[in-house]
Amino acid sequence: MDKIKSLDDLRKMKQQLEQQLRLREQSNDPDALVQIKVAMATCGIAAGARTVMNTLLERTAAERLPVVITQTGCMGYCHSEPTVEVRKPGEEPIVFGHVDAKKAIAIIEKYIRRGELLEGVIPQNYESI
């Protein structure tokens, strides 16, 4: 990777990266990617987020689903760790709590494939700037 040598470099890079992310995040194409984020902070990992992450990766790969799975930091819902956020193209993100391997599969099978919600969805309760 090239070094960022000036503010201009940084701005160019930002635009590029932003577009990539926007492609991922805001595409209205129904066939576009589903974004899954697993909260992988200490609480989450302690509660089993790694297993969830692995299960999601394995299952989506096996089924060749158009899904991007990333790790992220603490979403703040410590009461319901492990937590997984799923954003389907053009829809509001949904946060699932108390996710284990079984529930991870259920998220794929029920929510991602069929739009069916699971019990224990966590209402998002903050705005991020």
Added chain:
Amino acid sequence: MNTTDHDEHPTVDGIPERERAELKDCQIQTIKNICHSFRHDEGELINILHKTQESFGYLPPEIQECIARELRIPVAKVYGVVTFYTFFSMQPKGKYPISICLGTACYVRGSEKIVEALKNELGIDIGGITPDGKFSLDCLRCVGACGLAPVMLIGDRVHGRVDPLQIKDILTLYT
């Protein structure tokens, strides 16, 4: 390293009186390498102690003496630092070191009962180690997993929302 005879000769102030074990050459070399990687800088003493404890599991006197020699500082100073920070231990830990979080969140959710249950189950006190060397028991302050309170760590694994009645079952996972 001699780790067996300290149980038999506890002294008044809890520092085990034991035959000062001689370090093997390779062990001395490990310590030298660690000190070297920190440029033998005494300002890096805490980092050096961290690395050494990572390698040896604990910091018995002979290791502290070796570090003092390498850094050319009094061993009393090393000992002063080791005894100041709870992270450093002069006692070997069990194969599965158990740490119970006594942070406020865990406390109000009953971590004291977990401590009692573990003491009873293992027959050892805080700071102790089971005769077979399998488990050692310690307390710590807040691992930051307050959402899972009460929390206990066995090795690196965090067990959250622990119920005193589950202790037996959890321990059987470690055999």
Added chain:
Amino acid sequence: MSTFKMHLLVCGGTGCRASQSAMIVERLREALAASGLSGDAQVVATGCFGFCEQGPIVKVMPDNTFYTNVTPDDAAIIVAEHVLKGRKVERLLYTDPQHKTPASDSKHMGFYRKQIRIALRNCGFIDPENIDEYIARDGYAALGKVLSEYTPQEAIEVVKRSGLRGRGGGGFPTGTKWDIARTRRSDQKYVVCNADEGDPGAFMDRSILEGDPHSILEAMLICGYCIGATKGLVYIRAEYPLAIHRLQVAITQAREYGLLGADIMGAGFDFDIELRYGAGAFVCGEETALIRSMEGRRGEPTVKPPFPAESGYRGRPTNVNNVETLANIPVIFLKGPEWFAGIGSTGSKGTKVFALAGKINNVGLIEVPMGITLREVIFEIGGGIKDGKRFKAVQTGGPSGGCLTEKHLDTPIDFDNLLAAGSMMGSGGMIVMDEDDCMVSIAKFYLEFTVDESCGKCAPCRIGNKRLYELLRKITLGHGEADDMDCLRNLSAVIKDTALCGLGQTSPNPVLSTLDNFRSEYEAHIFDRKCPAGQCKALKHYFILPEKCTGCTACARNCSVNAIVGERRQAHSIIQNKCIRCGACLEKCKFDAIRVG
């Protein structure tokens, strides 16, 4: 892909469940089935919406309609009107108390504006181990702006204008702190990030470091430019391995991008960052102790002055800021100091991150504007008290703070108000306690912590806190005497007045605040030998209700100390001074004849 066109989310939190939310789920499903809509709309029970005051809650997706105070009888009309005809049920909509107008969309409800994430802006949003995601979210843009558009002095002016105060506990104005370090002359200066988060029950800093490590690096770079330092150090708890890992990854990535190192962004500014590890000493959160610890010594605080800004790490001017403070810095430059100063209360600007824990439904990490009330935090965001118990107190400020009670629920939270209420902001731990928590025991718990964590250097803290703890212990064991409360008060006042560092000067706060707010509980322990919360084992009394006792002798046979006497088929009784309060009799009694008081 979706087969359901609509989702009906029903709050399944404790509060709402208590008011028949399970029944609502059932009725909604019945109504849908009756209308043949089972395949179009799905009913789901969710976690707590944190809006228990107006519960039960039903939220309709995708249009985000938010119904409050729903009863099972309303199920039919929601299905008939909203699901079938697409018309909102006005009567059930949430009414904004300020504007008196029904809010149709949950996004426009004040409740959801209560949390605003500035310090946590990227936590749970980006991949912390990917610098690109940080840059895509305007990462390092603030640094670029500062380096290209501001002199150090001008940049510090910006921080000053924002009104940002230190989030580590003291609340010292950050800009002023930077300015002091800037004006010192020295061959080398240091920027230190204090990540030795030690308050039990606080995990804000850990979350930021784990979720958004680059924001801390960026802020340290800006600070380095402002004060004229080329070296940064992060002093981080060894107990946070994940945070350490993520910081290391972030530092490596920043170096690869040339954002750390020599001549950053071509501005002729050099800066690099190293990590220093704590080793389990709470007192090292105090900046002079932290500096000694970074120098490889015992973390014993030293007298101020000299302040670290004059003589800190290795005797050089050193600026120490806490993690959360730093996390705010880039945003201040990007959005402007006026924007930041527009959030919060008069004396405390911006937001504060709190770690909500204890007997609360929504244990978690929240970020709220300064000036929000405790009631909003606990009952709305936090979803109220666990298991429907009664709220008793909330502890803020960790071992340095105090307990706030019902009467403080509507006090706006900021640095000055909390101090006035006998507590302090501290680093942001908020431990909620309910009716089962004995406040004398809580004070004892904190003192035990302080005794464990006192460095031992100064006499008032080393010995005084031990004596405070012993007095509290004596009271919880039922040996309290009439003048113990005076003793506690005098000792507390003297320790506050004479201890060397911040740890000792604030350590009696849990005692003083519980004495002020829960005096009757102390009195009950001392004069009535009773623990109103029933937590102090030594003060529990087991007794047998003669009218219920059948004389089956089960209790007597199971009493290990032979404290229970009585003839067979006659009412038994417990000899109090023999009883060891083990509770075995209570378990064995099949006739509910044994009581604890």
Added chain:
Amino acid sequence: MQLTIDNKRIDVAVGTTVYDAAKQVGVTIPRLCYLNLEALGIENKPASCRICVVEIEGRRNLAPSCATLCTEGMTVKTSSPRVLNARKTVLELLLSDHPKDCLICPKSGRCELQNLAIRMGVREIHSIENAEMSTYRKDQSPSIIRNMDKCVLCRRCETVCNTVQTVGALSGVNRGFMAVVAPAFEQDLQDSPCTFCGQCVAVCPTGALTEVDHTPRVVRALADPTKTVIVQTAPAVRAALGEAFGMPAGTLVTGKMVAALRQIGFDYVFDTDFAADLTIMEEGAELLSRIHRMLEGDSNVKLPILTSCCPAWVNFFEQNYPDMLDVPSTARSPQQMFGAIAKTYLADRIGVRRDNLIVVSIMPCLAKKYECRRDEFKVDGNPDVDYALSTRELAQLIKEANIDFNALPDDNFDAPMGESTGAAVIFGATGGVIEAATRTAYELFTGKKCRQIDFHELRGMEGVRTASVDFDGTPIHIGIAHQLGNARKLLDGVRAGRYHLHAIEIMACPGGCVGGGGQPLHMGNAQIICARQQALYREDAQKPLRKSHENPYIQQLYNEFLGRPLSPKAHHLLHTRYFDKSTNN
């Protein structure tokens, strides 16, 4: 700048502490941990006891006056009710964690904590029954007793051991209530790098660090009719003993001291000074032989020669400079030379069997207690010197014996081992040994009479000094250091080639033995130490003989018994060897 203290306005210089400013208006604020070792250029200022707190207008909490600098317009109250309550409460806290065995405490009457309790009128300690005390294992080394139950954590000993002496035997250890100052692993001092210099004892405000008390055993020996008990007194003792009886520092009490010892019941009262003269004969001969060899071009010769009179210094180089064990003079210290001669030559002359002869020494030093226990100085397990009492113990013994010291007439030492020259007397001051050696070596080297007797260039209080003395055309370069920290500086300098010297004198204690760890406590007061030095130089000036080789009894000793300096017999009785005691081996 101007400020107000207790309603009095006062002008002070920038940088003045509130404590010092208060003193200027006549207010002495009580304090405990603070200690200004001005003679050593070191201030122990942890600001940790919190006794000296004062109220400063506009400040939230109380301020430690010892560590708070005056600022313009400051208003200070040193004794407001708030201050008094805090001060007394803190003192009570300290006492609540302090044993109450003051009656039998070695520091009783001289204890700074006790003095504070008296001054503050503490009559009861408001703390709960059975309050926990921090207790530690007792450690009794041959010289020093550590009873850390009495430690108030002023850290003076730690400062002295590390900053002044650079010995590093002591460090703050543990945390919180159990924090204490201790050697590594709370091992015994004897197993630590401690040199027994005793400077920690000299600054300890309480009974936490005290010397091993040998007075009961000495009294028992005196009471035993089968034993002949003789005593030797080191030069520095006579310059400080008077302080224990209310005399000003620097009062010479040689005659009264002899009288007192005789009255206590010693069979012979001798002078270590006699052995000091003997030391010069041996060490001087060694120095000259090495210089001669060097001048003859012997490249193996070990120069500079280092003095070896100071047992703490000997311990120090055995610990820290194991590679230089053949550099110091092999001459024993005067105390041990005295013991060796007493238990051979003298025992013969007075017809007493070795095991019935008890040799007691009075020393300004605690390391001497250890030195006389060293195996090299025993014959079949019987030590050359049986007991070494400190100056403080002698004062105690005199008081116990109900002797009105101030009213005693002057008495003289016994012959033959009581005679000494002025050169021996100045052994007690830094630079004195080397000056004494110079007086003799000059004459032996040049064969000429040395006109100059007072070598002022060798005297003084500077920590590291160097000077050149012209030995009739041959310049002899001399180095002097006192305090072990300075010794380390000088030695490291020699090692690094920064100094080119022929002879070095090193004394472990500030100002030399006059500032020894066994002397009446000087608490770092430079005036006291200098006054004691001056007293020794005064006694030197008054002596008819001022060069060691002129001592007639020394000449007689060589003629009758030893032969000549460095003879095989002299080697056997008056020289020693050194051991590697570093932790590296």
